[in-house]
Amino acid sequence: MIRKENYETQRVDIITQETIIELLPLAQNISEVILKGGAKKMRLNNGNMVLSVSGNKDFKTSTNILEVLRKTPGVTVDQEDAIFIGGRVAPAIFINGKPVVMSPQELQSYLKSLSPEMVESLEVNSNPSSKYDAEFKGIIDIKLKTDTNLGWKGSYIGNVSANRTNYRENSLNLSYNTGKIGYTMQAGYNDGVTIYRYNALQKLANTNVMRTSTDQRDAGSVYTFQSGVEYRINEKNRLGLSFRGNFRSNDRMRLGSLYTTNQDESQLVFHTESQNPNRYRQNNYGLTADYSLQYKSFQLSFLGNYLLVENKQKDDFINKDKQSTELLSYWKSDMLNKVHIYTAQSDATQKIGNATLEAGFKFSSTETGNHIRYDTLSVNNQFAFDPSRSNRFSYKEKIIAGYIAYSHKFDKLQLNAGLRFENTNSISNAITIDSVVSRKYLEWLPSFSANYTFNSSNELSVSYSRKITRPVFSQLNPFRFYFSPLNYWVGNPYLQPSFTDQIKAVYRYKNWTAVLTFGKEKDVMTRYPLYDPKTNVLQYLGTNLPYRKFASVEVAFPVRISKWWNLNSQFTGYYNDEFRPYLDEVFALKIYNYDVKLNQTFTLPKGYTFNIFTTYESKTGNSLYVIKPRYSIDLSVQKSWLDNKLNTKLSFNNIFDSYDQRVEFRHKKIMDNRFIHWWDTQKLMVSAAYNFGSSKYQGREAQKTEEENRAR
Template sequence: MMIKLWFLLFLLFLTIFGKAQETAQVSDSLKGLKPATTNISEVIIQSVQRSIKMNEGNVVMTVSGNKNFRTSTNLLEVLRKTPGVTIDQEDGIFIGGRITPAIFINGKPIVMSSQELQSYLRSLSPEMVESIEVNTNPSSKYDAEFKGIIDIKLKENTNIGWRGSYTGVIYANKFNYRENALNLSHNTEKVVYTLQMGYNDGISTYRYHALQRLANTNVMRTNTYQEDAGKVYNIQAGADFKLNDKNRFGINVRSNFRANDRFRTGSLYTTDKSESQLVFNTANESPTHYKQDNYGITTEYSFQGKTFTFNFLGNYLGVRNNQKDDFINRDIATNDLLSHWRSDLVNKIDIYTAQIDISQKIGNADIEAGIKYSHSDTHNNIRYDTLSVGNQFIFDPARSNLYSYKEKIWAGYLAYRQKFSLLQINAGMRLENTNSISNAITVDSVVTRNYLEWLPSFSANYAFNKSSELSLSYSRRITRPVFSQLNPFRFYFSPLNYWIGNPYLLPSFTSQIKLTYRYKSWITSFTIGKEKDVMTRYPLYNPETNVLEYLGTNLPYRKFASLETSFPIKLTRWWNITTQFAGYYNYEFRPYLGEVFTLGIYNYEIRLNQTFSLPKGYTVNLFANYESQTGNSLYIIKPRYAVDLSVQKSWLKNKLNTKIGYNNIFDSYDQSLEFRHKQIMDNRFTHWWDSSKLFISASYNFGNSKFQVKEIQKTDEENRIR
């Protein structure tokens, strides 16, 4: 452990030492070198500035052509190195601490399941993406449930003809995992056709360890090992029709198919409090077959006049899940069967959305308005059968569950934007009406909600000059509980550990203020806010059965603040460093088991992304990430870190791009938690994922594009971030 910490300190020392050397070199240059040399150094600084900028308080990062992302295999890897963005071990995306953002493509939201979204982002190479904009305080123009937005702007192909690219990646750990992506496009003067196909397969592993001192003073150790063999197929086809100079119509259809065979083994090893006498030792097996089919279609139409624009966007997403599990428990000493139950889950989700946005320019002011309707319908049927004394499986009504959830949302907004010399003002108001019906059919429980909310926003941006600007914004957002948080049936981690949904959860509301300042390429932001009716989970231990379950509830409130800063440093012509620092504060008011726990938690994250441009076209990237100890009112989360190393080289006039690297070199990014209040429960557990992997990647570009068509008209918003 000490060696790993010294390694991180050494990386930090290199950064500081390199900066000191650069400062000394600049000082010497001012004394003795010719003015021409000074001009060259200024050109270098401008080159760094073009990779990062600010748009109305949001960080905009250039991706294609950015040396910092040259060794990244796909867009998920790019996001890991983007300031303000975090990717966890299961490829979950977070910004501003632990906010799950909405993903936009070219300024429009995409309606995908989380697994389909991960597959899509893995199919995008850095060369296909022009920029990424990270918005941690969206205005009233956007859905109120969007606490944050990552807008991915794809590169436009303006050449007539067709072109394509293939990317293949192999990840090697105990087992291999392979990713394949094929992207094709064909341009005519009036239509752009696109086709994306992908196939991923391989085996991933996961481990879970827990230590719990039971109420009768016995000590129980839980160990779980899981192998997940999965296959993912996806295909996406689209056409964008330029009807004339003012009218465009587009359609996109897609499918994503996933199949997983998961085998999980575990044990419960229990001793007395001295840990010298064995109480019981059981083994459990849980083979699982999981299948998910996704179908989606998107249609859009836009009219762009001289001062008036009209946009329509429609989305449909259909998700079909099917999962079959066995839960088998045996006594290890005698191999006697203790229990055996099976589950059969069928889950169907249908989501429809339609929205219209219009804008009118009046002088130097813009008036925008829009309306949106969304409808989601989810049905969940899980059946459990338990092996009886007669060696027959019998329906288990205690575990089985039939549940449905329907939600309709009507929303409208009005926004105003105007620029006064160096000052730009944005103000908006959003109105959302939510109507939901939660029906737990098995227990005959129906929960209906119908509520109307006004959600304002305001922002002001002032540009002092080309090098510095200041932005201040305010917004009020709503977070509705998702289906998995509401569904009142059990999701098992082990025979004595599971979590269960709560159909009575209320939506939470967040009000926050964000201040952002940019000086050249140095961007710093400070956010402060308060969230009411916070949705969270809490543990409940049964001393008679030794079952530990996690239940959902609403906390009265929490207060939070964050400070984030990032800046690039060009030490030499061949050595670039991007430094990111984020500090977080979280204060919870948490009632729990008749007591109230209040605790202010401070934590921070540091990232160093170093890029070395070596002779003969080689690029080396060294990325280090450290997260300090954090947690909440009930749990302590231990510190962790990761170090990635990768090398990139282009061949055949940049048509062939090869990459090799090792992610999480020291296998140090597991997550360990410990319950704070030992008088209530002594519980510690660790999640480990096989994120320490060697990878090899190759991508090849081909096609016969020859000459350019006229550039497609862009909106004012698109032009501002160029």
């Protein structure tokens, strides 16, 4: 606060680093100027990047938080809306410091229902400490804007995307706050058609050339709801309860062909057409209870979850000769999959001067049952049970975990150390083939970090952590999942968990950041192709690799070119050294690649904001495959109306339709195969968000555990 005689009182909001203070003369009275500091666009929190979202011009034209994440340094969102940190880690998503209770598909829908105006900040943690579940190699914490105003509040968000097909997304959020009790309700309905295409060229062992073509159209609808209540017993105690449901229905038609010629492609050998209609239904039910106590410098919290996931899927596999229309084969599948998850965890925190002591305990139980039956059309034109493909598989897992963490601040230096244990008991039972795999193991997982603040513009952080990654259910289940009649993958119940040791260093200068990460992963879980030259069947099997070494360098530097033009540049370089035994040989290639992002924002007259977002990915791959370079360019414009209650956005994503994935097998003597994955990501999107009501109270969101991430 600055006081000056004979000047008029003015209030100045400091939003950027350049602040101009103007004192207006006044003939009488003593006045003052009040400086109010605004939030920085970017800061560090224990070495984690925290990015402001609401009010940030760089994200103003983004239709949802998923698009914000695409523009966030260190974060990648691929063509199927999967999220990665450092190009390789699928992070856990937190809401207000807690993991969210949603399947991957539900999570994508939820992130699309959040507009940038609803989110205060994003925190990207690419090296979580021992305080967090060992499965969490990375965390993105989304902090929602909150307010405790009394009354009710509502918002509606609608998105329509169109090109070859249309897709619609609708979300309604309501809340009511009495001061003592807060009620929340969310409902959503999405429907439309998505397209995926796959094309491959393979030179077979008998010198023939086979071209594979697949066209997939998926017509789906999703209904979601969530209701919750938060009871503030008093200033120290809070109790919350929420219930949610998610109901997904998909009808997919996959049309394919195998076109095979001789070596010089002058003579047709065979031409097979395939049809694979699919009917998929998923019902999810979740229940969450949480309690928190705040007494002086002591905090205690409890979180309990129950989740039921039921999947039903029916497929028909019909293969015909193209020229004669003769039926070559016909089989059906009927799959039922159920997942039950129970979790309970408690955390306590005690502050002692400049030190903080934390401890926690967690128990989780997961039971998964999968039954898939195949019936094949026999010579007498009757369907008969096919035991060679049918499968019954169950998986049970119990984990007991705990941690203790200590942090101490010494002036500009803060030190953090933690130790976590996780005791795992699991039983995988392939009932059909009478194979039972039982495992019991206890792991100790340490972490350490040091953060030094030189001044308000300079920070340095160094951290270390050890993580464990357990195989997900689909990786363990030894049944066939077909892509085409000659292409499928099979799970491996003998997969071992992998362990990762990682070191990260972060330096910040104002809004510029540089991140160096390197480490080693042992018993890496991966899939590998196995080609049968006699039958031309290509199957993908699961295995553990001995190890791989990795490193990455990330640099993000925003530049304000003028008052109306902001440019954010991001560069990430990757290194991967993979030791891969394969078919009696060892392939150990060192792979270098890089990504570039350019996010340009233009502030135009009459309240319009225009954005150009460009990405480029260099050639990459692994010891077996080469992935060709690709790029995309997005254009978007935003405008607010009705005193900012109505927010409209228009986007044209992937304007050159250039984001397909082209892959080629490296070792031609083993298999000469190249293929292209194409997704319909070139879309025109119209978005409208309308806010109504008198309150801005935001209740707690549903919460998710590591086990729910792996139940897929």
